[in-house]
Amino acid sequence: MWFNSISFWMFFIAIAALCVPFGYKTQNRILLGASYFFYGYIDWRFIGLIFFCTALNFLAGWKIGHSTDPVARKRWLTVAVSISLTVLGIFKYLGFFSHELSRLLVSFGVLESPWIIHVALPVGISFFTFHALSYTIDVYRGETPVCRDLGDFALFISFFPQLIAGPINRSTQLLPQIDSPRPKLDEERFKKGLYLVLCGLFMKVVLADNMAWLANHVFRSGLPQQAAPEVLLGIYAFALQIYGDFAGYSAIACGTAIWLGFDLMDNFRRPYFALNPRDFWSRWHISLSTWLRDYLYIPLGGNRKGPRRTAINLFLTMLLGGLWHGAAWTFVAWGAVHGAWLVIDRMVNHGASSEKTTTAKSAVHWLVTFHIVCLTWLLFRAESMAQVANLLSNLVSQWHWTAFASTAATLITFFGLPWLIFEAWLESKRDDWALLKSPWLVRAIIFAALVLYLLFFPPPAPSEFIYFQF
Amino acid sequence: MRSETKVILALLLLLLGLEAAARLMETRLSxxxxxxxxxxxxxxxxxxxxxxxxxxxxxxxxxxxxxxxxxxxxxxxxxxxxxxxxxxxxxxxxxxxxxxxxxxxxxxxxxxxxxxxxxxxxxxxxxxxKIKSIDDLGAFYVGTNDLPAFVANHLHKLEDTGWFFASRYSALMAHRARVEPLVFYKFVPGYEQTAQEINRGIQAPAVTPAxxxxxxxxxxxxxxxxxxxxxxxxxxxxxxxxxxxxxxxxxxxxxxxxxxxxxxxxxxxxxxxxxxxxxxxxxxxxxxxxxxxxxxxxxxxxxxx
Missing domain, CATH: 3.40.50.1110 (SGNH hydrolase)
Incomplete structure (x- = not known):
């Protein structure tokens, strides 16, 4: 039941209609039931795991909130964080790390062959674990009140629009909304929801899935040597795919939540218009980058312990952020490169004034930032480090034009350019909702274009949402 | 009239216009x-x-x-x-x-x-x-006499049922998949060769099911x-x-x-x-x-x- 399926929309309409006649308390129960049904429909085997994570953090939050003993409070925080991360570690990283360890032992002659442990990965485990942890930590810090209703807390963890792939909402933002009457679905909220849902569907179905067709071909292993333009265009295609896929999901999540009476956290703000790595991370997967900042970077010391320690903290945060995405060296390398880039940027530009930046300088910064981001996507998407090396070597040595390159360049322009132009317009307005403030005819024309693309340019093969595997 | 109502009406009009055009010009499509x-x-x-x-x-x-x-x-x-x-x-x-x-x-x-x-x-x-296109079957091939058996045998998913009936009763839905090849084969350089190359890679599963x-x-x-x-x-x-x-x-x-x-x-x-x-x-x-x-x-x- 993906967001781009008929079954999801029938489910959503039924649930939204069911909520209408009731007050917010009953709505919460309906939404909780719907959320567990939604997760069970995707993979019923791990419903118990979500409940366990919910119950553990609810209990820890309760104990922390009702205790005045700092030792007991810390103990409960440690228990909740350790168990949550252990569960995440077992499901997500056990197979990878045991395999890597056994390979090392094989190389020393201790083992004859490496272990292969297959552990089924619960959909969205990284999201709901981080969700739950943010609550427990916030209660410990006194930033959020203790939730007194297990049902409301379970809804906070499992609210179906954001359950599988975020945004990772904070307890400070979502729990008060759960525990208060919903705003009426007036024209303003309907309008916002429609805008987000239409844009999200376009980004996923048209942009991401059509780009996936090109990117998957370039990143398919076992292909004969590829020309440099093919590799470069494959990377551009993947850059658009992952953006369309994830930002599209987030937009639909926020849009449907608005229709149900909730305001979720913004997750993307035109990331490919960033001018430096800090700017990029303030626009890309905002809910994760702020989570990592608040619960990892700052507790590590942030920038309070001198430049050397700041650099280490930044690097470590990004390294773990990379590992959060998946158990593979390519993700670790992706996080490491971003970490190193942030450190270098901080060293080079520390104290530099942004007021002096000219348009030409901004253009250069944008071009460099965009291409470094794209190159890091190569690490993110590649199936192995060997493939990264192979593609990089082709990128610098095989410069000849091919039929695939012509097609890829045209299709990237056809699907990606109109969207980037639209985003450039939003960027110039510095307003996420600029389209909703424009005359209705402009909106109708843009929505019509999105609908026409959705109708007539479906992808050759629909793809799953990439972030579901995280 | 509220502005968002106008937007939705405009979108509905567009879809109705496209439906009418698809019905009138379908034989000229291909x-x-x-x-x-x-x-x-x-x-x-x-x-x-x-x-x-x-x-x-x-x-x-x-x-x-x-x-x-x-x-x-x-x-x-x-x-x-x-x-x-x-x-x-x-x-x-x-x-x-x-x-x-x-x-x-x-x-x-x-x-x-x-x-x-x-x-x-x-x-x-x-x-x-292996059903290749549920849309085409709904739009052109399955007759009224075969409909109950087809629904019972093949339409087990809500998704398939939705697309099948949408294509059956809407010319726009029935023909929508014909637009992309028309445009791409004509205007995208190297598309035919690229599509064949990509599809060859996709259609070679490691294990062919019986x-x-x-x-x-x-x-x-x-x-x-x-x-x-x-x-x-x-x-x-x-x-x-x-x-x-x-x-x-x-x-x-x-x-x-x-x-x-x-x-x-x-x-x-x-x-x-x-x-x-x-x-x-x-x-x-x-x-x-x-x-x-x-x-x-x-x-x-x-x-x-």
Whole structure:
């Protein structure tokens, strides 16, 4: 039941209609039931795991909130964080790390062959674990009140629009909304929801899935040597795919939540218009980058312990952020490169004034930032480090034009350019909702274009949402 | 009027306009749609033929359209049977057994226009079970009589059911998939080559699941019950191939004739200008090769009667 399926929309309409006649308390129960049904429909085997994570953090939050003993409070925080991360570690990283360890032992002659442990990965485990942890930590810090209703807390963890792939909402933002009457679905909220849902569907179905067709071909292993333009265009295609896929999901999540009476956290703000790595991370997967900042970077010391320690903290945060995405060296390398880039940027530009930046300088910064981001996507998407090396070597040595390159360049322009132009317009307005403030005819024309693309340019093969595997 | 109501009305108007345009101009969209809409005329051709003349239906896809040389077939049968045959055709692009079976039932069986013989031209995988486009089946092929059985047998997912009925009742939905190829093949440089290259990579799974051919089996057995002769012919391709054993077994059970030109005929590469379809000379050679099987089947039918 993906967001781009008929079954999801029938489910959503039924649930939204069911909520209408009731007050917010009953709505919460309906939404909780719907959320567990939604997760069970995707993979019923791990419903118990979500409940366990919910119950553990609810209990820890309760104990922390009702205790005045700092030792007991810390103990409960440690228990909740350790168990949550252990569960995440077992499901997500056990197979990878045991395999890597056994390979090392094989190389020393201790083992004859490496272990292969297959552990089924619960959909969205990284999201709901981080969700739950943010609550427990916030209660410990006194930033959020203790939730007194297990049902409301379970809804906070499992609210179906954001359950599988975020945004990772904070307890400070979502729990008060759960525990208060919903705003009426007036024209303003309907309008916002429609805008987000239409844009999200376009980004996923048209942009991401059509780009996936090109990117998957370039990143398919076992292909004969590829020309440099093919590799470069494959990377551009993947850059658009992952953006369309994830930002599209987030937009639909926020849009449907608005229709149900909730305001979720913004997750993307035109990331490919960033001018430096800090700017990029303030626009890309905002809910994760702020989570990592608040619960990892700052507790590590942030920038309070001198430049050397700041650099280490930044690097470590990004390294773990990379590992959060998946158990593979390519993700670790992706996080490491971003970490190193942030450190270098901080060293080079520390104290530099942004007021002096000219348009030409901004253009250069944008071009460099965009291409470094794209190159890091190569690490993110590649199936192995060997493939990264192979593609990089082709990128610098095989410069000849091919039929695939012509097609890829045209299709990237056809699907990606109109969207980037639209985003450039939003960027110039510095307003996420600029389209909703424009005359209705402009909106109708843009929505019509999105609908026409959705109708007539479906992808050759629909793809799953990439972030579901995280 | 509120501004968002105007936006939604504008979108609805756009969709209605597109629906009307699709209904009015569908036959101008592609030759394939023209062919699909001409199937009642093809059926009429068979219905209007007297029983002393052989009624033949050429069934298949572009392999049949390009591979069978109709004048050669007609002349060959006329010479052997001493009467000019009537040949109707149903060969929509990209179709396979599901489209052939349901389309045949809708346009020929249900209109009492059945032929004496069906000449079924197939490639390697066209007779094994796998629905290629639920939209097309809903829009063009599944008739009212087959609808309950189709729903029971194939529409197990809400997703499929939605697309099936949307295409059945909306010309816009039925034809929407035709726009992209029209645009891309014409305006995107290298698209045809790239699409073939990418699809070759996608269509090569490491493990091929065991093939079934339930639709073909049911189709052949229904034809046998209604005494319509079936000749299954594998078309020659640049790489020789054999029909799957399940298909041969089902054909034998229904006493269908099988002519494996795909395995036996070796034609030079120049006979396949696009590396898949035969040119006219190749079609003539192939048609002459399959004629004896057709004539034998026709003679068996005459003897049965």
């Amino acid at each position: 030759k394939d749609v023209q062919h699909l809409r001409s199937l009642p005329e093809q059926a009429q051709k068979l219905r209007g033929t007297t029983h002393d003349r052989a009624r033949i239906l050429l069934l298949g896809n572009s392999l049949a359209r390009c591979g069978v040389h109709i004048p050669t077939l007609q002349a060959g049968i006329q010479q052997a049977m001493e009467a000019e045959p009537t040949i109707a055709v149903m060969h929509p692009d990209g179709s396979k057994i599901e489209e052939w079976a349901y389309g045949y039932n809708r346009f020929f069986r249900d209109t009492a226009s059945e032929p004496d013989l069906i000449l079924l031209i197939t490639g390697r995988q066209h007779l094994t079970d 093939a079934t051919c339930n639709t073909f089996s049911q189709f052949a057995s229904d034809l046998a019950k209604r005494k319509v002769k079936l000749v299954v012919v594998s078309a020659p391709l640049p790489e020789p191939f054999s029909l799957p054993p399940e298909v041969l077994k089902a054909a034998a059970l229904s006493k269908a004739f099988v002519h494996e030109a795909g395995a036996k005929m070796r034609l030079p590469p120049e006979r396949f200008p696009d590396q898949y379809h035969l040119d006219e000379i190749g079609a003539d050679i192939f048609t002459k090769d399959l004629l004896p099987s057709v004539i034998e089947a026709l003679k068996t039918r005459t003897a049965d009667h």
